[in-house]
Amino acid sequence: MKNVFAPWYLGVEMVQMAAEAQAVIAMRTAGMMGLWATKPSEMDRMVAEKTAAITDAMQAAQRAALAGESPADVMRAGLKPIGRKTAANAKRLGKLGPAMPKPK
Secondary structure, three states, rough: OOOOOOHHHHHHHHHHHHHHHHHHHHHHHHHHHOEEEOOOHHHHHHHHHHHHHHHHHHHHHHHHOOOOOHHHHHHHHHHHHHHHHHHHHHHHHHHEEEEEOOOO
């Protein structure tokens, strides 16, 4: 039986992933300005993780499509690896908190 709510679930997941991605961008930008307690390696990590996440997403979407899944399920499968990364980054960076000035 077809899940008539699949597109709605997909939309909710996309909004959540977009919010997490924006939070990550904000924290990394604040880190570049010295306002968030990010590590110097964060900038390298920001670039390096993209290739793996996109590759995983493409492979997941291809597997779902070849299995005959619905378009919404193919898209959900493709977005899942990216969503896992955005959620993990938001959680990890959120724990770091604002950069505190060093006492003089």
